[in-house]
Amino acid sequence: MDIDPELLEKLSNQNPEFQELYSEHVTLKTRVEDLNKLQFLSPEQEVEKKKIQKQKLKGKDRMAQIINEHEKTAH
Numbered sequence: 001m002d003i004d005p006e007l008l009e010k011l012s013n014q015n016p017e018f019q020e021l022y023s024e025h026v027t028l029k030t031r032v033e034d035l036n037k038l039q040f041l042s043p044e045q046e047v048e049k050k051k052i053q054k055q056k057l058k059g060k061d062r063m064a065q066i067i068n069e070h071e072k073t074a075h
Contacts, residue, residue: 003067011070018066021059028056 003022012019035041035049 003063007067007070011066015066015070018063021063021066025056025059025063028052028059032056 008022012022032049032052035045035052038045041049
């Protein structure tokens with residue numbers, strides 16, 4: 001997720017939910033990248049990858065919502 005570093009730091013310090021979501025996003029992204037490095041995925045790994053991707057997207061959507069709320073109140 002491409003977020004302005006200053007905004008990322010500010011939201012992470014001000015909003016514990018955002019901080020947790022971003023941390024989880026980074027962890028999930030790393031896990032998906034690790035799975036993508038494998039030449040072949042077992043059926044279980046495929047299911048895990050899809051689950052992780054859905055979870056990551058859900059978190060990303062919530063982070064975007066928090067950013068939008070922050071921008072509305074900042075202006």
